[in-house]
Amino acid sequence: MPEITLLQALSQGLWAEMERDERVVLLGEDIGHAGGVFVLTKGFQEHFGEDRVIDTPLSEGGIIGTSIGLALNGLRPVPEIQFVDFIYPAFDLIVNEMAKMRYRTGGQYSVPMVVRSPYGGGIRGGHYHSQSPEAYFAHTAGLKVVIPSNPYDAKGLLISSIRDPDPVIFLEPKKIYRAVRGEVPEEPYMVPLGEAKVTREGEDLTLIGYGTMLHVCMEAAEAVEKEGVSCEVIDLRTIMPFDLDTILGSVRKTGRLVIVHEAPKTCGFGAEIAAQVSERALLSLEAPIIRVTGFDTPFPYSLEDVYLPDAASVVRAIHQSMNF
Amino acid sequence: MKEFEEPFQIIAPDGTCRSDLDPNLEEDALLNLYRMMVLTRAVDTTSVILQRQGKIGFYVPSTGEEAAQIGSAYALEPSDLIVAAYREPGAAFLRGMPVERLYHQACGNAKDLLKGRQMPSHFGDGSVNFVPASSPVGTQIPIAVGAAWASKMKKDGRVTLVYFGDGATSQGDFHTGMNFAGVYRVPIVLFCKNNQWAISCPFSKQTASGSIHIKAMAYGFEGRQVDGNDVLAVYVATQQAVAKARRGGGPTLLEVLTYRIGPHSTSDDPRRYRDQAEVDLWKQKDPIDRFRIYLEQKGLWCKEDDERLCAEAEAHAKEAFDVAENTPMPPVESLFEDVYETPTWNLKEQDEFARLKVGQT
Ligand SMILES: Cc1ncc(C[n+]2csc(CCOP(=O)(O)OP(=O)(O)O)c2C)c(N)n1
Numbered sequence: 268m269p270e271i272t273l274l275q276a277l278s279q280g281l282w283a284e285m286e287r288d289e290r291v292v293l294l295g296e297d298i299g300h301a302g303g304v305f306v307l308t309k310g311f312q313e314h315f316g317e318d319r320v321i322d323t324p325l326s327e328g329g330i331i332g333t334s335i336g337l338a339l340n341g342l343r344p345v346p347e348i349q350f351v352d353f354i355y356p357a358f359d360l361i362v363n364e365m366a367k368m369r370y371r372t373g374g375q376y377s378v379p380m381v382v383r384s385p386y387g388g389g390i391r392g393g394h395y396h397s398q399s400p401e402a403y404f405a406h407t408a409g410l411k412v413v414i415p416s417n418p419y420d421a422k423g424l425l426i427s428s429i430r431d432p433d434p435v436i437f438l439e440p441k442k443i444y445r446a447v448r449g450e451v452p453e454e455p456y457m458v459p460l461g462e463a464k465v466t467r468e469g470e471d472l473t474l475i476g477y478g479t480m481l482h483v484c485m486e487a488a489e490a491v492e493k494e495g496v497s498c499e500v501i502d503l504r505t506i507m508p509f510d511l512d513t514i515l516g517s518v519r520k521t522g523r524l525v526i527v528h529e530a531p532k533t534c535g536f537g538a539e540i541a542a543q544v545s546e547r548a549l550l551s552l553e554a555p556i557i558r559v560t561g562f563d564t565p566f567p568y569s570l571e572d573v574y575l576p577d578a579a580s581v582v583r584a585i586h587q588s589m590n591f
Numbered sequence: 592m593k594e595f596e597e598p599f600q601i602i603a604p605d606g607t608c609r610s611d612l613d614p615n616l617e618e619d620a621l622l623n624l625y626r627m628m629v630l631t632r633a634v635d636t637t638s639v640i641l642q643r644q645g646k647i648g649f650y651v652p653s654t655g656e657e658a659a660q661i662g663s664a665y666a667l668e669p670s671d672l673i674v675a676a677y678r679e680p681g682a683a684f685l686r687g688m689p690v691e692r693l694y695h696q697a698c699g700n701a702k703d704l705l706k707g708r709q710m711p712s713h714f715g716d717g718s719v720n721f722v723p724a725s726s727p728v729g730t731q732i733p734i735a736v737g738a739a740w741a742s743k744m745k746k747d748g749r750v751t752l753v754y755f756g757d758g759a760t761s762q763g764d765f766h767t768g769m770n771f772a773g774v775y776r777v778p779i780v781l782f783c784k785n786n787q788w789a790i791s792c793p794f795s796k797q798t799a800s801g802s803i804h805i806k807a808m809a810y811g812f813e814g815r816q817v818d819g820n821d822v823l824a825v826y827v828a829t830q831q832a833v834a835k836a837r838r839g840g841g842p843t844l845l846e847v848l849t850y851r852i853g854p855h856s857t858s859d860d861p862r863r864y865r866d867q868a869e870v871d872l873w874k875q876k877d878p879i880d881r882f883r884i885y886l887e888q889k890g891l892w893c894k895e896d897d898e899r900l901c902a903e904a905e906a907h908a909k910e911a912f913d914v915a916e917n918t919p920m921p922p923v924e925s926l927f928e929d930v931y932e933t934p935t936w937n938l939k940e941q942d943e944f945a946r947l948k949v950g951q952t
């Protein structure tokens with residue numbers, strides 16, 4: 268099987284779905300003629316034409332709003348927001364319309380669509396090219412939220428998202444677009460939504476991460492292995508609906524939990540995981556749940572390395588939990 | 592319909608001047624405009640090289656758009672407010688922001704007024720009434736309208752000028768801002784720098800309208816199209832809009848026609864989407880060349896003057912960067928400042944954690 272990057276895997280998945288289902292259309296800024304600012308849709312417009320790979324005017328409200336209408340009337344749009352930091356002009360349309368169409372129309376209408384967008388820090392992008400807003404969307408009834416961490420999952424999760432009957436916010440870890448490679452089958456396949464993956468089995472402590480931070484978790488797990496601490500690492504993959512069974516199963520085994528995300532701590536998605544685990548598995552816990560996250564500040568520029576969780580911070584949290 | 596009128600122009604591309612329209616600026620003023628345009632170009636050239644050398648992370652060039660920036664900023668009083676996009680370093684320099692400040696910001700160091708919190712090219716300087724850029728395109732428009740509205744309420748005589756691009760006119764924020772500006776007749780100049788491109792999107796695909804200035808009509812105020820590579824035309828048109836705003840005559844939309852000669856940013860490669868022939872055509876309308884010919888024809892400038900000025904400007908840019916490069920980074924605790932006026936308990940706790948992380952405690 269060929270080894271490809273996460274970006275190439277996404278590109279393959281998108282291509283495959285466009286070949287399979289002619290209702291799939293792409294909309295976004297600079298995605299067509301120029302092939303996207305990350306060159307993810309290079310060659311798409313030449314192959315599928317300007318009617319299916321659409322360069323839009325500069326308006327996120329326009330991109331998302333019209334995509335909702337396209338979906339309402341039978342298409343399967345996959346709009347791109349160039350950086351997720353720029354999704355907010357469309358927030359009303361996402362939260363009040365896209366997310367609620369099925370519910371508010373009593374199930375008469377639905378809008379199957381996937382909003383793709385690069386997210387996250389570590390690229391010297393400052394506040395407006397680094398954000399991780401998954402919690403806003405996970406908090407919104409009617410939305411599914413997906414974040415892959417590796418090429419195989421990226422392709423399979425994207426295909427599942429496009430075939431899903433409900434709207435999906437699909438966040439792509441841009442820092443590792445090209446840094447992470449892996450084997451990916453050339454043919455289309457699905458990775459089901461709502462299922463986490465145990466990427467490393469262990470006995471002493473559970474580490475939960477997703478996207479870029481999954482790799483930070485793996486690095487920390489390897490580091491403490493030498494000290495004799497055995498970590499189980501869970502790649503959440505789908506943030507909403509998240510795989511509570513896998514989490515609870517692991518925590519019941521290890522008794523310790525550290526959650527890692529780069530979004531701010533307060534009301535970040537780690538808070539929901541921590542709440543669920545303490546509601547359902549309190550007596551299995553041998554130490555308080557610890558969150559290693561971004562700070563409750565806007566995302567900085569010069570001090571981004573201080574802001575972002577790194578393996579050393581996760582190792583400190585593991586020690587804290589083990590020594591409790 | 593104004594759409595079919597020619598854009599307002601005073602100096603033709605060959606340097607000849609419509610003497611009936613010439614504002615007859617003093618010699619010092621003319622030379623100052625020219626120096627500022629050359630300085631802006633030199634900072635651009637220097638910054639692109641610095642980015643290639645890895646010394647700054649990113650830069651947004653404004654080559655080709657110097658007349659639009661300098662002519663407009665010159666039409667304002669120092670107490671007037673500029674709300675910037677991100678492609679207007681020249682306007683900031685004209686206002687008195689030292690070049691050093693642009694580089695402190697690009698380096699995100701301890702002397703950066705923004706305290707290292709934004710990418711390069713998001714500079715700004717409150718001391719010269721220049722509000723720093725925010726990346727999200729178009730958000731500055733309703734904000735500027737509000738600032739101008741406050742001036743009307745307070746009767747402080749201040750005019751606000753807001754810069755934005757052709758791409759920004761597709762955002763809802765442009766239309767909302769225009770509507771409020773018209774309804775409340777606020778003292779604002781809405782300055783659209785139509786440089787024909789929004790990253791890879793050509794103007795012809797941005798709007799089905801042949802022009803932007805025409806859109807003002809629907810909001811009930813004047814729109815005007817100006818040759819943006821003619822610094823005097825930009826100055827006069829802006830000055831007239833400013834004077835009208837100050838008299839209580841309400842907003843004006845200026846569509847200033849220019850061209851983005853360089854890439855969108857140092858991360859962009861325009862060869863992927865546009866023809867060099869188009870760029871070459873616009874290079875022949877270079878705003879600096881045009882104004883130099885005008886000055887030469889007036890006998891105010893010669894080749895030797897120009898060589899000296901260009902060398903000085905380049906040296907100035909390099910020296911300014913050297914100062915910035917040798918300035919230390921902001922301290923870790925600065926990360927937690929300015930989230931609120933007074934840090935909340937969670938920020939104080941996280942500040943301690945951050946120091947632990949970098950080994951300061
Ligand atoms: C809301 C939003 N969407 C997308 C972007 C990414 N982006 C940055 S600049 C730009 C093009 C802006 O074009 P225009 O308004 O014409 O200004 P110019 O860059 O030409 O000066 C885009 C799409 C952004 N910064 N903000």
Ligand SMILES: [Mg+2]
Pocket residue numbers: 756757758784785786787788789790
């Ligand atoms: Mg533009």
